[in-house]
Amino acid sequence: MALTLTDLVEVDLGKLATSVADWKKTVDGLKTSAENARKGMQAKSDTAQWAGVNATVTREFIAKTAKEISDLHTEANSIYQVLDDGHTELVALQKQVKQAVEGDAANLGVRVEDLGDGNVRCFFPHIRGDTDERTQEQLNAKQELENRIKRILSHAAEIDSTVARALAKSHGNDAHNVGHSKYESLNDAEVERALELARKGDEMSDAELRELNRLLQFNSSEKDGEFATEFYQGLGGPEKALEFYAAMSIDGTDSEATKTRLNAVQDLQKVMGYTLANATDPDHKHHLPASWNAEFRRLGTQEIGWQPGQMNKPYGYQVLGGLLRYGNYDARFLTPIAEHVTQLHKEDPYRFLSNKPAGSPDIYGFNPSGKLGTGNDPLNSVLEALGHSPEAAEKFFTQPPTAYNEDGTAKKDGELGFGSYLDVFTDEDFEWTIDTNDTNVLADEDKTKKALAFGPEALGHALEAATTGRPYDSDDTGDAIRHTEARANLVRQIVDKFGEHPELIRRNENGDIDDATGPLYGMRGSLGDITAEYMGDFQRAMYEEGSSSDMFPTFGTAANLDPGHVQQFLGEVGQDPDAYAAITSAQQAYTADVVHRVINADGVSGASLDGRVRDAVAPGAAMAGIMSDSRADAIYKYHTAMDTEFNESAAEKQKWVDRILGMGVDTVGQRVPIAGTVIGWASEDIQESIMTSIQQDTTTEAEAEAGSEYSSGRSQAIRSAEDAVSRALVNNQEIDWKTADDLKRAARTAAGISHSDGAQWNSESDAN
Secondary structure (H helix, E strand, O other), rough: OOOOHHHHHHHHHHHHHHHHHHHHHHHHHHHHHHHHHHHHHHHHHOOOOOOHHHHHHHHHHHHHHHHHHHHHHHHHHHHHHHHHHHHHHHHHHHHHHHHOOOOHHHOOEEEEEEEEEOOEEEEOOOOOOOOOOHHHHHHHHHHHHHHHHHHHHHHHHHHHHHHHHHHHHHHHHOOOOOOOOOOHHHHHHHHHHHHHHHHOOOHHHHHHHHHHHHHHHHHOOOHHHHHHHHHHHHHHOOOHHHHHHHHHHHHHHOOOOOHEEEEEEHHHHHHHHHHHHHHOOOOOOOOHHHHHHHHHHHHHEEEOOOOOOOOOOEHHHHHHHHHHHOOOOOOOHHHHHHHHHHHHHHHHOOOOOOOOOOOOOOOOOOOOOOOOOOOOOOOOOHHHHHHHHHHHHHHHOOOOOEOOOOOOOOOOEEEEOOOOHHHHHHOOOOOOOOOOOOOOHHHHHHHHHHHHHHHHHHHHHHHHHHHHHOOHHHHOOEEEOOHHHHHHHHHHHHHHHHHHHHHHHHHOOOOOOOOOOOOOOOHHHHHHHHHHHOOOHHHHHHHHOOOOOOOOOOOOOOOOOOOOHHHHHHHOOOOOHHHHHHHHHHHHHHHHHHHHHHHHHOOHHHHHHHHHHHHHHHHHHHHHHHHHHHHHHHHHHOOOOOOHHHHHHHHHHHHHHHHHHHHHHHHOOOOOOOOOOOOOOOOHHHHHHHHHHHHHHHHHHHHHOOOOOOOOOOOOHHHHHHHHHHHHOOOOOOOOOHHHHHHHHHHHHHHHHHHHHHHHHHHHHOOO
């Protein structure tokens, strides 16, 4: 039976602490007894001159007695170590669950109901007179709390069952014989159980597979890497690890697999990936040797089989790719693999697709998650891996490439014929594959386009991680990370590449417009996130602000973007609803912060404020103009999106408001924490303003046909600029109402003019 919330909250762990202390005394006493037996009677027995019966019976009895005392010490020490670690873990988990139930739930106004069997329900109790209406933020916080409590209970249950199993194995079933399984820590027992389950392979029951997943989930992130390393070593080496995962992924995605089995295998993919990332980090105290990396590369082009007489065998990279999709991998492990796979793909894009199954469900394969392909093409997998591994991604895109042989060894003095992987992927002749098992995909144009965009979308994720220093799907409340020279230079290269060749990311669904369509439009969402991250750099470029500007600060090293390329880049990227929303959210937050600092700066007189406010709102308004025109292009010119898609994308971009404001809180340290900083002064207000702007930034079909760059987006840009001034004046008692009106007027005028500028720039670039 699973642990309940009541069990964990109310259990008296003080009794367990007393038991741990008693066992410690027992261990110390038995250690002394064992040493005395070994140095005393055993030593004397070994040197004595025995004769007759004593030479056999007595000597054997003494040796057996000394061994039993030593075994008693071993057993007692195993019991003590397991109990001690278990007690420490349970105390920490009990503290966490009490904080969640008694602290966090109370702060949210939420009650927690114990449903038993490890389940709980969090809910807002009805209060008389209350409408019971909750914001999405409140509902999200409630759900996060409920999920967190369930995870804590699941972890506690895993500890409890592991301790119980280890104690039973330490003692054994023979009352007359001691010294069975030996454990130096609870970790030893957890690894033993995980491997015991893994050795069953696809014969594991659903319950056993869930147990294995829990063991990996709760131990895969240990800072010293001990569990992760011992688990992978226990599987028997790189090839055996691949064989195990291959068998499990196919078992879970087979057409006859149940939904329960598929869900469990999807979880296994994640936790095995996280565990491998931990085990392959050379900076951890415990880690796999570098030979594993070399062996994985060697196996990458070799067939992997796990059944006798197996005919259709996958290549090592196809299997490994499924694991690499999850986890933040060290660059020394991942970057060489990513380089090798990319070079193999460039040489022959279809070398890994010759053995893919046909006619199976799209979920079938070594990527049970089903996200961005079935895992047949390892290029998609390693790009997605880079998207979760910022350090590896940065080195992959910014350092000189290394040439690799077929077997994954570095090619001495090898010539690659290209200078960077950004150049490789953006070459018009680079061929992306369709990573799906569907036999009818080529006959279905929509399916083909969707599958062909998997690789470019993963490429966008990799570039996003490389330029921001964060996994592309990292926690929205994560720290803002200052831009390094390497990252900023990469952003400039990206903007130059697509600003000069916007057709690479253009999406034309009409087919009757003579505009080239590129294969990389699937990465525009990530390009929008990169733009949002570097908003200061983009705003500088709008009116060619100097590199020494203090009005539009960058967050770290400046990217020094080319203004012409920026305008072309934004015009294409802004046609994607997600990119449009990210850029609009970041732009309004950044402009609000600039206006706030301008108006509330020390030593600035009212007479000089008008001009500074105009300057502060102009770049953001120009960007808004480009976004308005790009949105109209997407809807009416290329028919790639609808108004509803642009509106719906706005709800998910709150992170950019908090992140941009967080960048402005303190630009001194290497990392600026978002959580806990004073950004609440405007966050919710700005987000509401953004939602209004996006929902009303529309152009009628008649306006679009007339080539008008004006839309209600211009009115929204004007309103947004005025709102920024009003927000900045809230706590300023030194500016009188007349000056305040002047400042609002200046903001409105500048925003209107600049929005028209931006829309016109974009329209003119469309015509060229």
